[in-house]
Amino acid sequence: MAQIIPLTNAPNQNIGVSLAVNNTVLRLQLNIYFSEMANYWIMDISDSQGNLLIADIPLLTGEWPAANMLAQYGYMNIGSAYIINLGQTSDDYPNSTELGNYFSLLWDDNAA
Secondary structure, three states: OOEOOOOOEEEEEEEEEEEEEEEEEEEEEEEEEEEEEOOEEEEEEEEEEOOEEEEEEEEOOOOOOOOOOOOHHHOOOOOOEEEEOOOOOOOOOOOOOOOOOOOOEEEEEEOO
């Protein structure tokens, strides 16, 4: 079941989430921050105990199937994640002020 994770454009966000992924509840910590040097948002994913699972995932949109930011981590069974442009901008990725306003984070089961 696809779930929207509410984000803001605060420069550093640390969010604890409980997600329904692959018919089980998955608890994760998401650290989301804006890289001034790269000019895009980055996400780190940790387990509920704070152990880093994946670092430095760029929050970029994409065309199917490349849109799934977690595709290469399918073996971890933590689901799939997408940055969704809500249609109010023509950008391919949110700038420092657009995350949460014009773009959302969608999390779903592992992609087939």
